[in-house]
Amino acid sequence: MADLSLVQVGKRYGDRTIIEGLDLHVQSGEMVCLLGPSGSGKTTILRMIGGFINSNEGQIIIDGLPVTNVPPERRPTSMVFQQYALWPNMTVYQNIAFGLKLRRLSKREISQRVAEVLQMVDLRGLEKYYPAQLSGGQQQRVALARALVLTPKVLLLDEPLSNLDAQLRHKVREEIREIQQRLHITTIFVTHDQDEAMSVSDRVAVLSEGHIEQFDTPDNLYLHPETNFVARFIGSMNVFRGRIRNGFVYAESSEHNEPVPCEHSNATSTTPVDLAVRPEDILITNDIGATARVLRRLPRGHYAEIVLETSLGTLRAFVPNQLSIGEIVKFRFGRALVYQGGRLVKEEANMAQRVAQEGATI
Ligand SMILES: Nc1ncnc2c1ncn2[C@@H]1O[C@H](COP(=O)(O)OP(=O)(O)OP(=O)(O)O)[C@@H](O)[C@H]1O
Ligand SMILES: [Mg+2]
Structure with missing residues (x-):
């Protein structure tokens, strides 16, 4: 459990400002969606939280500690990427165990934690399968398990459902929400699908061109859109x-x-x-x-x-x-x-x- 704060975070590429003066405070155990059109800066923000790109300005604080200059592998975060790439030549078990091996955990501990997380995402029995032998939804759950097994304080999900058909999206998003609530894990979920954002999150940050238009509960966004942009974008x-x-x-x-x-x-x-x-x-x-x-x-x-x-x-x-x-x-x-x-x-x-x-x- 941990809270997360972004304070006046900015990102530029050359002379182009992508994110400017961004403030975002996420409570412990909260699921927050970053919702916005393509190019609004969602992935950039998530990658800055995960440490995969550096911000030019501001502070990122997790659980009271600044992590702005901490490399990704030493941050208490784990991320499921927009194009989730499972290693095709590794089994489900090996895919999930990989991060734990890097952390030099014992074989016994690895096998115990992989078993726990497989149960969590309902994939028991598929340990020996290769990604190509799994359905899209199962692959997605392996990607999620691979992030969860590292017991991050903050889970970062970048459009984790974008490769799934509509029916499966609904099912997996509910599973993710259920796991997130059960583990009470602080989660940032990026999507450009407003229906998805509104149905799984505690609060949604609506982004436009690198700034937050409104950060609010789904009900408030719908009933009291504070800007013209949000009014047009939501519903x-x-x-x-x-x-x-x-x-x-x-x-x-x-x-x-x-x-x-x-x-x-x-x-x-x-x-x-x-x-x-x-x-x-x-x-x-x-x-x-x-x-x-x-x-x-x-x-x-x-x-x-x-x-x-x-x-x-x-x-x-x-x-x-x-x-x-x-x-x-x-x-x-x-x-x-x-x-x-x-x-x-x-x-x-x-x-x-x-x-x-x-x-x-x-
Ligand atoms: N390495 C880079 N160099 C220059 N500009 C970049 C770089 N990465 C991203 N950008 C720009 O930053 C802006 C935000 O990109 P970002 O990937 O964060 O958008 P997004 O909201 O995740 O979009 P999508 O919904 O399409 O995934 C875009 O205009 C993009 O062109
Ligand atoms: Mg993106």
Whole structure:
């Protein structure tokens, strides 16, 4: 068990800044996902924690001790790489035992620890198999066992499921989570799959271009995305420019001025802002509401995703399954999030103040 801190960590390649002023504090026994688009710096951060690349600035602290200048083999971390490479000419047993041999443990101790870890990842009986004789999911579990057998204080997983098909991904990610919770091992899990991040982690750090946009629980990321980037990146979201006043949303351009009623959002602005509405917050109504036409309908089993043509542009909504293409419906918003300068404006007062500061009228 150990906590991990990155303090003002920076990484440059030549004159290109990849990571800048990164602060991240992970609690002991926590599973944290680094989630972000390709090239956002996830692998770079993980490799700096593991010591495989050096940071240019800042400190990395594990369990209270700075490890910034400690080589990877002497850090209390072990890493499963993005392209997990098992040694093809070694059996499962030999693959897992290798790291322990380097540490010069006795044969007896090695065999005991390999047996323990094989049981943990549910691979008992496959000791003598070679990687080519295993399924993708089994190979992945060997890679995990190879990291776990070293009893690291911090486990680093770089897209450990990327080579698996969707069904197996679900299964193995749940197994990893179960093992992580059972061992209470501090874990950093890198992925660019938000569904994966949201379903296995205690907290998620959403990365964009080498900085953290928001570090929060999955629920908070979904319900209170603090930046425009997170709002667009996590889950499905309708984002559009508009004005919001006295419980109504208006389109930015004045030709489309049919207001859309909006509950639970008492912000007010006469200047256009970025508004974000989740598909499940678009409510089809029988009474008061703005007009929309159903453009497309995508059945999703117990509900349907529909695309609506509205005065605010095309919007996606999740609805019970009974609407048909071409139908004219009425709708309102259950909840709209308001962004200004890319950041969530939480309250009316806050909003009014900001707009006033920027010299606009309310
Ligand atoms: N050795 C290097 N030299 C120069 N630039 C590099 C080097 N390694 C990585 N980069 C750059 O750093 C940025 C972040 O790369 P990184 O591999 O951390 O991204 P990532 O978030 O892991 O992406 P992916 O999801 O594709 O794995 C990229 O723009 C990449 O081009
Ligand atoms: Mg990567």
